Amino acid sequence: MSQTSRHTNEQDDFIIQVRGLDNSFDGHVVHQNLSLDVKRGEILGIVGGSGTGKSVLLRSIVGLREPQAGDLSVFGQRLKDLTEDERQAIEQRWGILFQDGALFSALSVAENVQVAFREHLSMKPSLMDELAGLKIRLVGLDEGACSKYPSELSGGMRKRAGLARALALDPEIVFLDEPTAGLDPIGAHAFDMLIKDLQRALGLTVFMVTHDLDTLSTVCDRIAVLADKQVILVGTMDDMLQSTHPWVREYFHGPRARAARSSG
Amino acid sequence: MDGEALSFHVIDENGTFQVDFAGEWTVRHVQSVDDRLKTIHSQRVAGREAVLSLGEVSRLDTAGAWMIERTASQLEALGFTVRRAGVSPVQQALLDAIEHTGTSIEMHPNEGPWYIAVLERMGATVRQIGNNILEQLAFFGLVITTLGRAIRRPSRLRVVPLVHHMEKAGLDALPIVALMTFLIGAVIAQQGAVQLQKLGAEVYTVNLVAIVFLREVGLLLTAIIVAGRSGSAFTAEIGSMKMREEVDAMRTLGLDPIEMLVVPRVLALVITLPLLTFIGDIVGLIGGGVAVWTMLDTTPDAYLVQLREASGFWTFGVGLLKAPFMALVIAMIGCRAGLNVSGSAESVGRQTTSSVVQSIFMVIVLDAAFAIFFTGVGI
Numbered sequence: 001m002s003q004t005s006r007h008t009n010e011q012d013d014f015i016i017q018v019r020g021l022d023n024s025f026d027g028h029v030v031h032q033n034l035s036l037d038v039k040r041g042e043i044l045g046i047v048g049g050s051g052t053g054k055s056v057l058l059r060s061i062v063g064l065r066e067p068q069a070g071d072l073s074v075f076g077q078r079l080k081d082l083t084e085d086e087r088q089a090i091e092q093r094w095g096i097l098f099q100d101g102a103l104f105s106a107l108s109v110a111e112n113v114q115v116a117f118r119e120h121l122s123m124k125p126s127l128m129d130e131l132a133g134l135k136i137r138l139v140g141l142d143e144g145a146c147s148k149y150p151s152e153l154s155g156g157m158r159k160r161a162g163l164a165r166a167l168a169l170d171p172e173i174v175f176l177d178e179p180t181a182g183l184d185p186i187g188a189h190a191f192d193m194l195i196k197d198l199q200r201a202l203g204l205t206v207f208m209v210t211h212d213l214d215t216l217s218t219v220c221d222r223i224a225v226l227a228d229k230q231v232i233l234v235g236t237m238d239d240m241l242q243s244t245h246p247w248v249r250e251y252f253h254g255p256r257a258r259a260a261r262s263s264g
Numbered sequence: 265m266d267g268e269a270l271s272f273h274v275i276d277e278n279g280t281f282q283v284d285f286a287g288e289w290t291v292r293h294v295q296s297v298d299d300r301l302k303t304i305h306s307q308r309v310a311g312r313e314a315v316l317s318l319g320e321v322s323r324l325d326t327a328g329a330w331m332i333e334r335t336a337s338q339l340e341a342l343g344f345t346v347r348r349a350g351v352s353p354v355q356q357a358l359l360d361a362i363e364h365t366g367t368s369i370e371m372h373p374n375e376g377p378w379y380i381a382v383l384e385r386m387g388a389t390v391r392q393i394g395n396n397i398l399e400q401l402a403f404f405g406l407v408i409t410t411l412g413r414a415i416r417r418p419s420r421l422r423v424v425p426l427v428h429h430m431e432k433a434g435l436d437a438l439p440i441v442a443l444m445t446f447l448i449g450a451v452i453a454q455q456g457a458v459q460l461q462k463l464g465a466e467v468y469t470v471n472l473v474a475i476v477f478l479r480e481v482g483l484l485l486t487a488i489i490v491a492g493r494s495g496s497a498f499t500a501e502i503g504s505m506k507m508r509e510e511v512d513a514m515r516t517l518g519l520d521p522i523e524m525l526v527v528p529r530v531l532a533l534v535i536t537l538p539l540l541t542f543i544g545d546i547v548g549l550i551g552g553g554v555a556v557w558t559m560l561d562t563t564p565d566a567y568l569v570q571l572r573e574a575s576g577f578w579t580f581g582v583g584l585l586k587a588p589f590m591a592l593v594i595a596m597i598g599c600r601a602g603l604n605v606s607g608s609a610e611s612v613g614r615q616t617t618s619s620v621v622q623s624i625f626m627v628i629v630l631d632a633a634f635a636i637f638f639t640g641v642g643i
Contacts, residue, residue: 105610123295131291134330137365151608170291170325201361202326203354 013076015040015173015205016061021070023056030056032229034070038173043199043206045216047251048226054209057226058175061207062096063087074173092120094173095166099181101158103150109136109161110146116168135164140194156187160194167198176208180215188212192219213257225251269293270328276306281313281344283335286320289328301335309343319350329355329362403600407530410522425528433494433529434536438543440493441486445477445544448485449551452476457559466560470567471574473552478575482545483583484631487590490537491623495598498529499619502602503612511603521603530595537591538584545583578643586634590627597623 016038023031030053038044046054059065061072063079072079074090082090103112113132117123123131136146139160150158159179166174179195180188192212196219199206210216216223217237225233225240227247233239240252251257270287283304287293306312316336318324324332336346351359414420456472502525505511511521553567562570601619605611 105608117291121292121295124298127295127298130334131327131330134326134362134365138326138361151606151610167326168291170327197361201357 013040014038015075016207017071017073018057018061019071019073021057021060021072022068023053023060023065024068029229031060031067031070034226034230036224036231036234038205038207039222040205041199041203042221043195043208043219045220045223046207046209046226047211047216047223049247052226053229054226055177058177058207058209062094062175063091092116092169093171094175095169095171096175097159097162097166097177097179099177100155101150101162103158103161103165105150108147108149109141109153109164112150112161112165113168115165120169132164132168135167136161138167138198139164140190156183156191159183159191163194163198167202170202171204173205173207176206176210178209178211180210180212185214189214189218195219213252270297272297272301274304280315281306282315282317284317284320285332286322288323289321289331290323290325291327294327294331297331301331302338304335304338305342306344312344314339314344314346315349316346317349318352318355321350321355324355324358326358326362329358333359333362400597400600404596406522407526407596407599410520411527411530414523414527420523421531422524422528425524426532429529429532430536432497433490433532434540437490437493437536437540441489441540441544442547444489445482445485445548446551448481449473449477449548450555452481453552453555454559457556467570469556469560470552470570473549473556474571474575475579477548477552478545478579478583480583480631482548483541483586483590484627485548486541486544487537487587487594487627488624490533490540490591491594491598491627492620494533495594495623496616496620498595498598499601499605499616500612502526502599503605503615506603506605507607507609507612526595526599526603529599530592533591533595534588537594538587541584541587545580582634582638582643586631589634590630593626593630594623597626 014037016036018034018036021031021034022029023034030051034057036057046057048054056065060067060070061074075093077086077090079087079090103109104115107115110129110132113135114128117128117131133143133146137143141157141160141164145153145157145161150161153161163174163176163179176195180191183191192215195206195208198204199219208215208220210220220237222234222236223240224231225243225245225248227245232245233243233248237252240248243249243252270285270289270293272286273284275282275284316332316339318332321328332348336348339346348359453469453473457466457469460466460469460472502511505525511525514521514524549571553564556562556567557564598619601615601622605615
């Protein structure tokens, strides 16, 4: 699913590589010697019980948290070795959707999307408006939303607007933190489909933390399970169902999981 | 940024009208061709086919795809039938996704001339001020009736929160109130003494300090400190509770937020502000005394004698009488601003600012009104 026209030299490799990651908070160990690979162009879902450090893993990869130890490579470059400028260049190649959108409350939706244009590119206002409008329509918001402020939007709209902002610079990787949490089933399903469609059209790699079994079964190419301070299992939905690990069994064979499977 | 990264070339010959796109059509580069792309046109259009050739495009992202789709609609609007050529499957998926999103949005709807906008905002502000005054009065009434109910049935008075707020708004404010009044007292005495010495009337420095401090400055200073300190705290506390829906939760549990949150704070301030003012007055007089002793070679005894002569009961009473009213205004404004918080954390900040500004303003307006009143009744 990778876009041949965009990247020719990094084909078929792992776009994100995590090696020997250690994370702890005041002696409480969250990750110990954790390793994970994300393939280019896939949608990877991260699952795990509360407190297993799903969000901590995401925050470590994007540099919001300094891990105690470990190597993180994105686009084949070790993040530790980068200079400030190189790091900025990499940051422009990924986009992040925070749990509640994390839109800047003093800016309208369109201005939120334009922040990256303003900051990193020299672009005229007319073109910025056109492209911001495009991204906003791309995530399925209608025209009226452009001039609205985050406080005037519903939770689902805030998430869509947050996704539009994450996509502003056409990133190659998108990180999603619980994209469907707090949405109603219809809204959640629509958001799942949106992610899938965008991933196909734009050739994105998607790294998502989620609890939503429907999302896992309908959009994720692979699933990684976090437990016991490590990634204990990576694979497709079928692999998950065949696993004998007690937590994985309970998660994927519980009543909610059965309901999700029979409907999906 | 490299201007040569992308290019397009228009071929307009007998049979064909073709636009060749080449290079990196990405968000980083599209600005350089934006204006020129919009000017593509042709003399002869009728029934011709326009070919958009992407064969030479090395990279394409949504911004580039948008430019190409925009050019396509532009040519269609001129009357061409548009065909895309040399499109790879991946590019096709991207172009389809862009096409589905439809056309551009008018971002900045015409708002009319600027002076209309200015007038509109002025009008809105005036209306808002009017509404604000009305709402504040309504809130005042609401609190007074709740307070009246609480006094009729003292069991409904919440003693623990009352004492808690008295400690936070009163006792904890003591050091800063004492320090400020001491310094201002000393400064007034020192400045007054310098001026009065020129007339040989330096003895009257004591009168100056006594009148100015007891009647006005002691109270004003204390009230302004309390407005900045406690008024804002009331707004922030109640505001963040409102934001987290705690206030709504109270209502659904049959608890009256006015009785639970507002009444204890109002009472606490009405009780403590006069006490703080009293202490502020005393410390201010001590500050003035220190300045007088060091500058004018008088003894503490002489200062006290002069002080007793200069001020009567009402000099002191006028200042203290105003304090509960100031407290009422500060607490009411602070609490109402807190209850006005809506949704966002940003709104807490805005309401806190407005509560401090409003209460300091009202303290001074009230002080002026009292000055007129006391002159009228001759005290």
